[in-house]
Amino acid sequence: MQLVILAHEQFPGRAKTALGVLRYGDHDVVAVLDRDNAGDRVSDHVTGVxxxxxxxxxxxxPDADALLVGIAPIGGGFExxxxxxxxxxxxRGDDVVSGLHYFLAEDDEFAALAAEHGCEIDDVRRPPEDLGVAEGVASQVDAEVVLTVGTDCSVGKMTVTEELARxxxxxxxxxxxxxxxxxGIMIEGWGTCVDRVVSDFTAGAVEEMILEVGDDxxxxxxxxxxxxxxxAYSAVTCGILHGAQPDSLVLCHEAGRDAVHGYExxxxxxxxTYVDLYESLAAPVHDAEVVAGALNTVDVDDDGDARSAIADYETALDAPAGDLVRFDDDRERVLEAVL
Amino acid sequence: MQLVILAHEQFPGRAKTALGVLRYGDHDVVAVLDRDNAGDRVSDHVTGVxxxxxxxxxxxxPDADALLVGIAPIGGGFExxxxxxxxxxxxRGDDVVSGLHYFLAEDDEFAALAAEHGCEIDDVRRPPEDLGVAEGVASQVDAEVVLTVGTDCSVGKMTVTEELARxxxxxxxxxxxxxxxxxGIMIEGWGTCVDRVVSDFTAGAVEEMILEVGDDxxxxxxxxxxxxxxxAYSAVTCGILHGAQPDSLVLCHEAGRDAVHGYExxxxxxxxTYVDLYESLAAPVHDAEVVAGALNTVDVDDDGDARSAIADYETALDAPAGDLVRFDDDRERVLEAVL
Structure with missing residues (x-):
């Protein structure tokens, strides 16, 4: 599929979704929309994607199959x-994919245009209608289940998940x-935004996904x-931990972060402390062990300093750790610990 | 307000809401609807309400101001x-109050009748429209905050909450x-069904309520x-723990329960183990201590056996415990530990 990614005025620094799709998506990105950088190329701003x-x-x-909204303003509204x-x-007849809280399919003008031109509008944050409570059976799938957990939001859990899978x-x-x-949903082309489901169905939403693919x-x-x-967000974390029933956990952290982002x-x-909390909370439902750590060192300029921060993190966790994006050998070492 | 409570075929054993409103509500209940027991009185079946x-x-x-649906079929549908x-x-012009998952205000016939006769239909499970994420500020209210937590669902948290407050x-x-x-919402006449909110707003929904009344x-x-x-339900529990930022916890349990209800x-x-989990999970957000235990001994016939089960529970918790409905002295002792 050929994609255009909308990232006006926020590319690349504040365009997490756009970068994720450029880095990990299977689709052919034919253009990025950014009125502040028109005429440049993605490679002028970011490498490795x-x-x-x-x-x-x-x-x-250029011609494309879909426009993907690759940024979100604070609050998730439509700009x-x-x-x-x-x-x-x-x-033009292109589909539109959006992760905004504001559902584009419910916008009167867009809905009418989509109907007229035979396009689909995919609001990926909209939860499926048929969710229910977890049955407590995720661990019965054939697959080994590895869950990325964190010390905070925005420390790299999605990135680590994709790096390990690849x-x-x-x-x-x-x-x-x-x-x-x-x-993650835009990269993978399926999935449920667990933070948008009815709270009673948090674990159930994850369990349903595990059951859908876990035997394959x-x-x-x-x-x-x-x-x-x-x-604010621990409920979703807890529901994922108990709904997914992981066997192994990878604890993600950002070097230098010492307070909760936005809750200083x-x-x-x-x-x-996180190792103890995640393991002791998982155990009554399904035993899970923190087998590795992932340290995001994006704000550490010097490679030596980054290596040193990783070594400290590894010591604290008593498990292999690394920056999976920065150091190829780290990625392989962490993967070894996980598999 | 004069209430009629609907409890067909489930009164009193499976009519938790009806019993809660009869026991703790401020309203005058003028009749209970139960086609299986018509002609009896509530006092023929249950005492203390x-x-x-x-x-x-x-x-x-008889004449009333509202009909309250006091039971729920499995799944919360409308019977x-x-x-x-x-x-x-x-x-008759009576309002209708319902806690079903099926919203009666969205039933075409009921909506039309309510409009025609000037009645309100209050679906208490419908979350407010304006919820958001928690700001992490519940502990700033003037009030001491006491939260009932449990070893399982349906062990008596609502009852213990009402008993302690009274x-x-x-x-x-x-x-x-x-x-x-x-x-609880039907008894108190306000509140938010936290298990029905968007998962990201779980803590926020509780925090909003604490802020609403916490300085009064x-x-x-x-x-x-x-x-x-x-x-299945730990996400909601976790969101309440971190959203309410309680100072004290009362751990509720049912004597003889040894497996998760419905998840045997x-x-x-x-x-x-619950003491450790609740306290260690609360601490990074706001320190909370399990100061007392509440043991539901409804299925223990003999008072001596109940006293003995309570003594064991007290020893395990290393805190005062009791059955707050069965023994008046227990209620006072647990309250002492909480205040």
Missing amino acids: QDAPIVASMADA ESWRDDVRTALE AAEARGVDAAVVPTGQT HDVLFVEGQGAITHP DYALQAPE | QDAPIVASMADA ESWRDDVRTALE AAEARGVDAAVVPTGQT HDVLFVEGQGAITHP DYALQAPE
Whole structure:
């Protein structure tokens, strides 16, 4: 499928979804929309992802199958300055994929255009209608289940999940990702945004996904969300932990982060506290062990400093750890610990 | 307000909401609808609650202000055999209060009748539209916050919450209940069904309630839900724990329960394991201590056996414990430990 990715004014630094799809998606990205960087190429701004031209609007983009909204304003609303691009895409007959809280399929103009031009609008945050409570059976699938957990939000759980799955596949392991958030869902082309389901169905939403693919693969890498100590988001984390019934956990952290992002009054705990909490909370439902750590060192300039931070993290966890994006050998060592 | 409570074929044993409203509600119950026991009185079946005649249908009920649906079938759907009663209530001009998953206000016939006769249909499980993520500020209210937590669902958290609040008020303490489930909401006349909100807003929904009343009282008794080790419902439990930011916890358990209700493959843990889990999970957000235990001995016939089970539970918790419904002295002792 040929994609155009909308990332106006936020590419690449604040375009997490756009970057995730460029880095991990199977689709051919034919253009990125960013009116601030029109005329550049993706490779002028970021490496290690597929390249594409950057253009100012959908009217300037080459033929494509779909327009994907690759950024989100605070609050997840729709930014009216994007309306022309979405309208143009639908008028061209392209599908639209969005992870906004505001559902584009419920926008009167977009719904009418989609009907007129035979396009689909896929609001990936919309939960399926038929979710229910967990039955407590996820561990019965054939696959080994690996869950990424974190010390906080936005420490790299989605990235680590994708890196581990790709590295496992490169070794010939039949691995799959179970995506639980919008970027993972856009990369993988399926999944449920677990943070949008009815709270009673949190574990059930994850369990349903595990059951859907768990007998078809040898290893599932489940994308975690939030943190078990997060003042706002721990419910989702807890539901994923008990719904997925993982065998192994990879504890993700960002080097230098010492307070909860956006909740700066809340200090982060020592890494070993998270190990204890995740393992002791998992155990009554299904035993899970923190077998490795993933340290995001994106804000550490010097490689030596990054290696040193990783060594400290490894010592605290008493398990292999590394930055899976920065260091290839780290990725392989962490994968060894997981498999 | 004068209430009629619908409890067909399930009164009293399987009519938890009806019994809760009869026991703790401030309203005058003028009749209970139960076609199986028409002609009896409530006091023929259960003691310690307000008495009322039992009649076969709404057509036989005396004048009232509202009909309250006091039972729920498995799954929370609407039982068509109740339609005549709801219709009659609306035709009489009575409001209807329901905690079903099926929203009566969205039933075409009921909506039309309510509009025609100027009645309100209050579906208490419908979450407010304006919920958001928690800000992590519940502990800033003036009130001391006490949360009931459990070893499982249906061990008596709502009952213990109401008993403690009433006992505290009887001592002259300015106490209030923060209800999080349908029965508590019906008793208290306000509140949010936390298990029905968007999962990301679980903690936020509780926090909003704490902020709403927390500066107007000296002690808040927050109704807990589920259990932190429940294979399906732990997300809601965790969100309440971190959203409410309680100072004290009362661990509720049912004597003789040794597996998760409805999930019999999952053994319950030793009481001290729950103490450790709740306290260690609460601590990174706000320190909370299990200061007392509540043991539901409803299925223990002999008072001596009940006392003995309570003594064992007290030893395991290393904190005062008791059956707050069965033994008045227990209620006072547990309250002492909480205040």
